[in-house]
Amino acid sequence: MNFKHKYFFLFPGLFVLIGILIFPIIFVVRLSLSGWNSYNPGLDFIGLDNYIRLFTDDPRFWESFFRLSFLSVTTVVLQYVIGFALAHMVWKDIKFKRFFRVLFLVPMMTTPVIMTVIWRTFFHESLGPVNDILSNFGFSPKWLTDPALAKLTVIIVEVWQWTPFMFLLLLAGLLSLPKEPFLAAAIDGASPVRKFIYVTFPLMAPISIGAIIIRLIEASKIMDTVYVLTSGGPGTSTETSSFYIFIKGLREFQMGYAASMSFTYLIIMIISLTIIAKVLTKLLLKE
Amino acid sequence: MKNCLTAIISSLMIFSPMAYADKWSDQFPHIKATGDIPGDCSYEKMSKKNYKGKTLKINTHAVPVMGEPTALHAEQFEKLTGATVEVTHTPAGDLYSKAMVPFQAGQAPYDVVFGFSNFINDWKRYLAPVPKKYMKSKEMKDVTKSHVGVSSWDGTMYQYPVDGDRHYLKYRKDVIDNPEYQKQYKEATGKELRVPQTWKEYAEMAKYFNGWDWDGDGELEYGSAEVMKKDDLMFAAFFSRSVAYAKNPRTPGGFFFDLETMKPNINNPGFVEALTDWVEATKYVPPGGTNFGLGDEIGSFGGGQTLFSFSWDDAFIAAMQDDSPIKNKVGAAPLPGADKVWNRNTNSWENQYNQAPYIVWGWAVGVAKKSKVQEMAFDYLCFFSNGANHQADLAIGRFGVNPFKNSDFDPNIYINSMGWDPEIANSYTKTLLDMEKSKNRVFPLRVPGVFEFTSAVATGTSKALAGQLSPQEALDEVAKEWEAIVSRVGKKAVQSAYAVGVKMEDNKL
Numbered sequence: 001m002n003f004k005h006k007y008f009f010l011f012p013g014l015f016v017l018i019g020i021l022i023f024p025i026i027f028v029v030r031l032s033l034s035g036w037n038s039y040n041p042g043l044d045f046i047g048l049d050n051y052i053r054l055f056t057d058d059p060r061f062w063e064s065f066f067r068l069s070f071l072s073v074t075t076v077v078l079q080y081v082i083g084f085a086l087a088h089m090v091w092k093d094i095k096f097k098r099f100f101r102v103l104f105l106v107p108m109m110t111t112p113v114i115m116t117v118i119w120r121t122f123f124h125e126s127l128g129p130v131n132d133i134l135s136n137f138g139f140s141p142k143w144l145t146d147p148a149l150a151k152l153t154v155i156i157v158e159v160w161q162w163t164p165f166m167f168l169l170l171l172a173g174l175l176s177l178p179k180e181p182f183l184a185a186a187i188d189g190a191s192p193v194r195k196f197i198y199v200t201f202p203l204m205a206p207i208s209i210g211a212i213i214i215r216l217i218e219a220s221k222i223m224d225t226v227y228v229l230t231s232g233g234p235g236t237s238t239e240t241s242s243f244y245i246f247i248k249g250l251r252e253f254q255m256g257y258a259a260s261m262s263f264t265y266l267i268i269m270i271i272s273l274t275i276i277a278k279v280l281t282k283l284l285l286k287e
Numbered sequence: 288m289k290n291c292l293t294a295i296i297s298s299l300m301i302f303s304p305m306a307y308a309d310k311w312s313d314q315f316p317h318i319k320a321t322g323d324i325p326g327d328c329s330y331e332k333m334s335k336k337n338y339k340g341k342t343l344k345i346n347t348h349a350v351p352v353m354g355e356p357t358a359l360h361a362e363q364f365e366k367l368t369g370a371t372v373e374v375t376h377t378p379a380g381d382l383y384s385k386a387m388v389p390f391q392a393g394q395a396p397y398d399v400v401f402g403f404s405n406f407i408n409d410w411k412r413y414l415a416p417v418p419k420k421y422m423k424s425k426e427m428k429d430v431t432k433s434h435v436g437v438s439s440w441d442g443t444m445y446q447y448p449v450d451g452d453r454h455y456l457k458y459r460k461d462v463i464d465n466p467e468y469q470k471q472y473k474e475a476t477g478k479e480l481r482v483p484q485t486w487k488e489y490a491e492m493a494k495y496f497n498g499w500d501w502d503g504d505g506e507l508e509y510g511s512a513e514v515m516k517k518d519d520l521m522f523a524a525f526f527s528r529s530v531a532y533a534k535n536p537r538t539p540g541g542f543f544f545d546l547e548t549m550k551p552n553i554n555n556p557g558f559v560e561a562l563t564d565w566v567e568a569t570k571y572v573p574p575g576g577t578n579f580g581l582g583d584e585i586g587s588f589g590g591g592q593t594l595f596s597f598s599w600d601d602a603f604i605a606a607m608q609d610d611s612p613i614k615n616k617v618g619a620a621p622l623p624g625a626d627k628v629w630n631r632n633t634n635s636w637e638n639q640y641n642q643a644p645y646i647v648w649g650w651a652v653g654v655a656k657k658s659k660v661q662e663m664a665f666d667y668l669c670f671f672s673n674g675a676n677h678q679a680d681l682a683i684g685r686f687g688v689n690p691f692k693n694s695d696f697d698p699n700i701y702i703n704s705m706g707w708d709p710e711i712a713n714s715y716t717k718t719l720l721d722m723e724k725s726k727n728r729v730f731p732l733r734v735p736g737v738f739e740f741t742s743a744v745a746t747g748t749s750k751a752l753a754g755q756l757s758p759q760e761a762l763d764e765v766a767k768e769w770e771a772i773v774s775r776v777g778k779k780a781v782q783s784a785y786a787v788g789v790k791m792e793d794n795k796l
Contacts (some may be wrong), residue, residue, distance in 0.1 A: 038409045039735035039776055041391035057771075060746075125575025126509075126592070145577040147753055233517035234577060235753030236746065247518070250384045252738045253409075 025266075032260035038253040050260035060236065061244060061261055065268070068240040071151065072219035075158040080212055082159065083166030088200070091174040101171070108164035116228040119157045120144070123229075147237035150230050154238050157225050162218070166211055173207030174200075205284035213277050220269055241265050315363055317679050320704040324674030327424035330367065333670050338370035338663050345667075346385055346397040349376045352601070352687035353401060353450070353650050356680050360671045367670075370663060380518070383738065386410065395657035398664045404437045405648040405731045405741075407446055408784050414653035417444040421665055426673055429692040431723050433646055436791050437730065445653055447668040451691025452649025453722050454527040456489075457588060457596045457603045458482060460618035460711070462501060463492075482620045484640075486531060486564050489595060489623045493571040496594045504591070504612075510571030511595040512587035512602070516580040517749035520598075522741045525748045526729065527597055527645050528565055531625035533557030534643035536727040538632050539793040543732050543740075544769075545631065546789050549782050551769040553744070554762035556636070557629030562751055562758035569752055577752055589613075589684065597622060599649070603715070604684035607707060615708040619715040621722065644722035648731035650687060678704065696720045730791045734784040736776045743768040 035046045054061060090100050107115070122130050123143035131140050143153045181203065185195045223242040226232055232239035232247075245265065249258030311323040311330040323330040343364075347357035354376045361372035375397070377385050386400040390413040402410065421427055422444065430438075430448045438446040462468055463482060472480035472495060483489040493510025501508050514524040533542065533552065540546045543553065552558065569577050573592055576583075581598065588596035589605030591613045596602050606617045624642030629635075652671075654664040670676070680688035681695065682705045690696065696719060698712035707715075722728070732740060747765035750756045756764065773781050790796040 035775075037736060037775075038387060038738065039780065125578075126573040126587075127575075131574065140574060142575070145575055147755075230578065231516055231518045231580075233749050233753065235517070235750040235755040237753060237755070247742060251380060251518070252736070252742050253384060253387060254739065 025263075028259045028263050031256055032263050034256040034259075036255040036259075037257075046256070050257045051264070053257065054260055054264060060239075061241070063236065064239045064241045064244040065265070067151075067238070068220060068222065068242070071154060071158070071222060071238075071240060072216060075155050075162070075222075076212060076215045076219050078155070078159045079163045079166040079215060080208070083163045083211075084170050084204075084208075086163070086167045087171040087174055088196075091171060104167050105164045107161050108168070110161075112161055112224045113228055115161060116157055116225050119153075119160075120229050123153055144230055145234050147234055150234060150238050154222075154225055154229060157229065158219065158222060161225070162215065165218075166215055169207065169211040169214070170204065173204050173211075177203050202284075209277065209280045209284060212280060213273060216273060216276065217269075311675070314366070317359060317363070318675040320682070321675050321678050324678070326426050326674050327421075328426055328666065328669035328673040330363075330673070330675065333364065333367040333666065336368045336666060338368040338660075338666075340369075341660055341663055342371040342373060343399065343660055343663050343667055344373045344375070344397045345399040345401070346375045346377055346382070347399075347401040347652075348382060348650075348687075349378050351685040356671070356676075356683075356686045356688055357401065360676060361667070363676075364667050364670055368663075368666075370667075372667070383409075386413075390655070393657070395655040398655055398658035398660055399652060399667065400655060401650065401652045403648050404446060404452075404651040405733050405737050406651065407438075407440055408733050408735050408737060410653060411440050411445045413656055414445045415656045415658065415661055417447055418661075418665060421447070421669055424669060426669060426692075429694050431691060431693055433723055433728070433730075433791075434691040436796060437646065437648070438651060440733075441787050446651035447653065447665070447672070448691055449652055449668065449672045450650035450687065451689050451695075452599055452647050453719065454523070454598050454622060454645045454647050455600075455718050455722070456483070456620045456622055457606070458618050458620065459502075459591075459594050459613070459616060461613075461616040462496065462594055463618070468501070482618065483595075483623045485625050486528060486561070486623045487626070490564060490567055490571070493568070493595055497571040501594075502591065506592075508591070509573040509576070509587075509593045511568060512576065512579060512584045512593040513565075513568060513572060513596065514579060514581050514584050514598055515565075515569070515572070515577045515749075515752055516583070518742065518745050520581050521748060522744040523645075523647050523731075524598060525562065525565060525744060527622055527647070529558050529561035530643040530645050530729045531623065531628070531641055532560045533629055534727060534729050534792075535628045535630055535637065535641065536643075537637075538630055539789075541785065541789050542729050542792060544773075544781075544785055546782065546786060549773055549778050549785075551766040551773075552631060553769060554759070554766040555629055555631055557631075558762055559758050560625075560629075562748060562762060565748070566751055566754075566758060585684070591616075599647070599687075600689040601684055601687055604681075604689075606684075607701075607705070607711070608682075608684050609706065614706075615711060618711060619718045621718055641727075643727045643729055644725045645729050646722065646731070648733075649689065690719055696723075726794050728792060730788050732785075733788050734776075734781045736772055736781075739772045739776075740769060743772070 030043060032050055033045055033047065034043045036042060086104050090097050122128050125131055125142060125144065134140060141149055143149050181199050185199050221242050222240050223246060226238050226240055226243045230238045232243050245258050245261045248254045248261065312319045345357060345361060348354045358374045361374050364370060365372050382402045383406055386397065386402060389396050434448050434451045438444050438448045463480060469480040476491065476495065480492065483492055497510040498507055500506060514520050533555065544551055573587055579587065584596060584598060585602045585605050587593055588602040589611060603617060603619055605611060606613050608614065621642060621644060624640055626640060627636045627638050628641035630637050652668060654661055658664055678700060680686045681690065696716045698716045701707040701712040701715065702709050743765050747761040751758050751761035
């Protein structure tokens with residue numbers, strides 16, 4: 001029997017896949033092998049020059065990458081802990097359960113840039129309400145101008161904005177859990193803490209891994225918060241990879257070099273997220 | 288008798304300039320202070336054009352700075368000519384790429400593109416030169432020589448002048464001229480309280496007036512508001528602080544580079560001294576001041592929070608607006624100088640007073656070479672900066688339109704139509720005019736890949752301000768990066784472009 005006609009039916013899907021997924025990546029790779037910039041537009045071929053520059057003469061990129069790793073891991077861990085706690089709270093039969101479920105989702109539904117502008121106003125060191133209140137107790141933290149506190153401010157804003165997403169995924173997970181293990185634990189007289197450690201948490205492990213990976217992918221692209229809050233400052237203390245790539249690509253218009261950074265970054269992220277997923281699976285699904 | 292009176296009044300209305308002005312200011316209240324001012328692109332002249340059925344597309348800055356006057360004049364232009372004008376607003380950081388990406392792809396989604404005057408080298412090949420008709424217009428003849436130079440490349444004008452920018456010092460006149468404070472300052476420091484002549488004096492006064500309520504409004508005031516936020520025009524603030532130490536009138540041939548060798552001057556002791564001063568300045572800015580962008584600086588000084596500020600006109604104009612709490616309490620003066628200036632030929636300090644104005648880049652606008660409505664686009668730009676619009680725009684700080692015409696240096700404009708104190712108006716216009724006359728000016732860097740150079744300065748200086756590197760280390764890093772950029776772009780390409788700017792600085796153009 002001739003099955004060649006099956007390719008005809010596959011073609012539309014493949015065409016869309018190539019068009020929207022493969023072509024942009026191929027174009028980025030091609031762009032990364034060119035010296036396209038403001039004074040030399042066009043896809044000339046300069047070989048691996050951009051990659052050599054990136055690996056041998058650009059410590060700022062690697063610094064921004066390690067900073068990003070710190071920020072994304074910290075924010076995602078916090079989002080997971082807080083998101084799980086909130087989801088667990090409204091999973092139970094509490095008063096105004098529906099109200100709280102909607103309320104916890106509000107930050108995620110706001111526009112990140114607008115909310116970051118508002119946070120920036122809150123944390124403004126001379127005009128913002130946060131220091132206005134804290135100054136009554138003798139504190140005036142330098143939220144945006146001290147390198148360590150600026151990182152903390154970025155973390156606060158990110159956690160506030162994206163914990164609801166974690167909450168949503170984990171709540172959906174909790175609502176889908178089977179009731180039998182909990183009934184068995186109740187019959188055995190397990191305390192709420194033991195029930196959480198030995199029943200809820202293990203049952204939630206697959207969903208937790210998915211939620212953490214999704215958030216890590218998103219958090220690794222952190223850009224708008226940094227752009228609005230600190231512009232990567234003070235100095236380069238809050239500069240992340242995506243913000244640095246943005247500066248090189250769209251501020252300095254080094255398109256070829258920015259493409260080489262983007263592609264390198266993509267490869268690193270694929271490798272590191274695969275490792276993280278495997279490690280999490282091993283840790284959380286060991287039984 | 289009644290008919291006779293009506294005829295006399297009607298004649299007066301037709302032939303008197305005031306009545307002529309009223310005809311347009313009734314319809315367009317923006318120009319109510321002056322009415323229409325005759326010229327080649329006046330309201331009267333534009334009303335005779337017919338662009339019905341044609342569409343003009345403009346990419347400009349976000350509202351209000353430059354974005355608001357662009358939209359306002361677009362609306363007026365539509366009413367006068369019947370054209371349709373579509374205005375897109377873009378954040379400052381994206382203006383370059385939003386025009387550059389389609390330019391490089393051979394497209395012209397916008398007929399008119401707003402940006403900054405230092406884009407000129409990268410943009411000029413995609414822009415239409417300003418036609419002779421407009422070069423000969425009454426409005427253009429009024430533009431100062433330095434701003435014709437800033438808008439042109441080697442004699443050809445690519446950017447239509449709509450704004451004039453320079454950095455100068457703004458200070459609280461009610462403090463500096465206050466006899467009680469002068470006495471108090473003398474007792475405390477042994478020095479005169481006066482308009483600072485050097486950056487060291489500036490620092491001493493700013494420190495003294497930092498962190499206490501010296502204007503009795505119940506709020507703490509501070510020494511200085513400056514643009515220190517990374518990548519938010521901070522490089523321009525750094526150059527303002529550097530010119531006094533590093534622009535030596537006896538060493539022509541380049542402020543940023545040595546034109547002959549293209550070796551960067553950016554890490555020589557003159558620049559290092561300026562950066563050392565700037566790091567010290569972090570001690571006398573308001574809380575959070577090291578994260579101030581231009582908007583914060585305008586709000587801080589314009590709102591009465593600091594004694595000093597220096598950068599573009601906007602903070603001064605904001606302070607002098609009718610709704611300002613410090614209207615007529617501020618003064619304008621040249622940028623402070625220094626008691627020594629670096630001589631890069633002898634590699635030594637010259638211990639003599641030096642001051643140099645910084646004719647910084649500002650708003651600029653061009654017409655895309657591929658635009659199909661070039662004449663309409665130039666008419667719009669000419670209308671934008673006609674006499675009446677320009678004078679009205681000057682009075683509104685948030686518009687970001689600053690003096691660039693010879694007629695702007697008449698103090699009566701500010702006294703009569705804006706209610707400025709005559710002494711302040713005189714000092715303001717004198718400060719600006721003296722910068723035009725100076726023979727020791729610094730012009731903005733306008734070389735291929737200019738953003739790479741300025742971005743390197745922003746990164747290096749911000750590391751010094753944050754304490755990540757010492758001033759010398761930070762500027763050594765910048766110099767290394769500049770050398771790498773020159774090498775990537777090509778030494779000859781940067782050198783030939785830089786030579787055009789050096790000619791202006793060395794008063795040869």
